[in-house]
Amino acid sequence: MTKPNRIPMLPQAGNRQWSASVNEKSVSKSIPSDAVLLDVLRDRVGTLGVKRGCDMGTCGCCAVLVDGEPRLSCLTMAAEVDGKKITTVEGLADGHHLAPLQETFTTYGGSQCGFCSPGFLIVASALLEKNNDPTDEEIKNAVEGNLCRCTGYQPIVDSIRAAGKILRDGKEATNPTDPHSNPHPGFKGDDS
Amino acid sequence: MPNNLAEAMEVAGRFIAAGEEFDWIAGGTDLIPNYKWHLNPKPNVISLANISELNQLTRTHIGAMVRLQDLTENEEMHPLLATAAGSIASVMIRRSATVGGNICLDTRCFWYNQSEDWRQSIDWCHKCDCGTEADCRVIQNQNDLCVATYQADLAPALICLNATIHLASPNGLREMPLSDFFELDGMKKNVLNRGEIVTHITLLEDSYSLIGTYHKLSQRETWDFPEAGIAATWDGKSLSSLKIASTGIESIPRDHSEQVEAAIESWNGSQSIDELSESVRKSVKPVNNTGFQPSYRRKMVKVLTRRSLKQLGIK
Numbered sequence: 001m002t003k004p005n006r007i008p009m010l011p012q013a014g015n016r017q018w019s020a021s022v023n024e025k026s027v028s029k030s031i032p033s034d035a036v037l038l039d040v041l042r043d044r045v046g047t048l049g050v051k052r053g054c055d056m057g058t059c060g061c062c063a064v065l066v067d068g069e070p071r072l073s074c075l076t077m078a079a080e081v082d083g084k085k086i087t088t089v090e091g092l093a094d095g096h097h098l099a100p101l102q103e104t105f106t107t108y109g110g111s112q113c114g115f116c117s118p119g120f121l122i123v124a125s126a127l128l129e130k131n132n133d134p135t136d137e138e139i140k141n142a143v144e145g146n147l148c149r150c151t152g153y154q155p156i157v158d159s160i161r162a163a164g165k166i167l168r169d170g171k172e173a174t175n176p177t178d179p180h181s182n183p184h185p186g187f188k189g190d191d192s
Numbered sequence: 193m194p195n196n197l198a199e200a201m202e203v204a205g206r207f208i209a210a211g212e213e214f215d216w217i218a219g220g221t222d223l224i225p226n227y228k229w230h231l232n233p234k235p236n237v238i239s240l241a242n243i244s245e246l247n248q249l250t251r252t253h254i255g256a257m258v259r260l261q262d263l264t265e266n267e268e269m270h271p272l273l274a275t276a277a278g279s280i281a282s283v284m285i286r287r288s289a290t291v292g293g294n295i296c297l298d299t300r301c302f303w304y305n306q307s308e309d310w311r312q313s314i315d316w317c318h319k320c321d322c323g324t325e326a327d328c329r330v331i332q333n334q335n336d337l338c339v340a341t342y343q344a345d346l347a348p349a350l351i352c353l354n355a356t357i358h359l360a361s362p363n364g365l366r367e368m369p370l371s372d373f374f375e376l377d378g379m380k381k382n383v384l385n386r387g388e389i390v391t392h393i394t395l396l397e398d399s400y401s402l403i404g405t406y407h408k409l410s411q412r413e414t415w416d417f418p419e420a421g422i423a424a425t426w427d428g429k430s431l432s433s434l435k436i437a438s439t440g441i442e443s444i445p446r447d448h449s450e451q452v453e454a455a456i457e458s459w460n461g462s463q464s465i466d467e468l469s470e471s472v473r474k475s476v477k478p479v480n481n482t483g484f485q486p487s488y489r490r491k492m493v494k495v496l497t498r499r500s501l502k503q504l505g506i507k
Contacts, residue, residue: 144414145282
């Protein structure tokens with residue numbers, strides 16, 4: 001059997017100095033000039049909250065805020081965001097206090113295995129930053145680029161809606177142990 | 193990373209003179225996944241991200257580096273373009289992806305857009321043959337033509353709005369109607385020469401008097417490429433202004449003016465709508481290289497065309 005022809009290794013790219021503000025800390029690293037932002041954040045900066053999911057832009061696990069706008073770090077060249085303000089999921093909490101969104105994700109079951117949560121939190125925080133009273137439709141449109149294999153999405157939508165309410169009223173929205181939706185719509189009991 | 197167009201052309205000219213291979217990178221949402229799967233990667237990429245000249249967006253001028261999400265959110269933009277741009281991929285991809293990148297989208301094929309190991313297991317294909325001169329996996333025993341499918345959503349909408357595309361290369365500038373930009377070859381894709389880029393797309397102010405629709409067949413409502421897409425426009429009064437274009441079916445987006453002209457010669461209400469949809473269906477020849485079966489995609493071309501014409505209020 002003949003040896004398969006593999007694509008020859010591409011030449012190693014030269015290094016360049018890269019600096020940015022990651023979670024309000026300025027960092028300066030020497031990175032390969034063709035590096036992808038996800039690799040830089042995970043391997044050089046050490047923000048491991050940014051997850052490598054599909055690495056192809058499908059799953060949204062690698063979302064980070066670049067100047068307040070959610071972007072897929074797996075499809076962004078690091079050189080393009082040089083000097084910009086980057087926020088990862090680590091930057092959402094205030095010290096030991098969880099952000100309202102993180103709080104509701106825990107109480108409403110928006111996070112189960114947790115792998116996709118950083119992406120959802122980043123995207124949802126950008127949504128609530130612009131509009132703290134989103135409709136369910138707006139929430140669904142905002143998270144259309146994120147995949148979750150555990151929750152079935154409804155708890156995530158509930159969490160984001162509840163976080164919006166906390167941001168508006170400054171207090172917990174409803175008792176999270178209340179049922180969020182009627183499990184048997186249309187069923188009114190025997191006597192009706 | 194060049195900072196203006198002249199600098200970009202100079203860098204490209206230098207690579208061409210040195211005989212080095214390179215790619216342009218705009219948003220990177222098409223190129224970076226392809227590079228990660230080792231689909232024809234080049235040793236150099238030139239980023240267009242810093243070229244502010246390409247970011248201009250007005251009613252009649254759409255820069256190549258305008259993000260698709262900006263096109264969707266711009267209220268002055270033609271509603272057809274906003275709809276077509278809004279149907280592309282997911283919101284986060286649209287924030288990175290650019291108009292120029294969407295027009296120059298690499299053609300896609302079930303046998304090509306796969307990981308390196310997967311492709312090695314089928315002994316490669318014609319589009320990325322790794323020096324083996326492999327045959328096309330879709331059409332057996334031929335390695336002359338690549339039949340990968342062109343799956344950009346913006347192209348048919350822009351063709352229907354009579355857009356003009358403007359190109360720049362180290363040798364100068366040129367422009368042409370968008371329908372002349374594409375070439376029927378999954379590997380060459382378009383008329384761009386080495387070192388040439390799309391700078392912007394212009395629309396006539398008259399195009400804003402047209403009303404249009406875009407209908408797309410895809411596996412899921414979000415993220416997926418069109419398996420078939422039909423755009424149609426007319427001015428609301430005269431049938432002679434009707435234009436239909438399709439995407440996601442062959443290696444180029446098609447302008448169906450020929451079928452439209454034949455149909456409006458003897459127009460006869462809803463019966464003609466059926467006949468025109470049938471002739472558009474007959475004029476396209478999808479091959480088996482995407483998620484859905486080609487016969488189904490072809491049938492859906494008829495359905496989407498009929499739907500578009502009815503939505504436009506054509507009687």
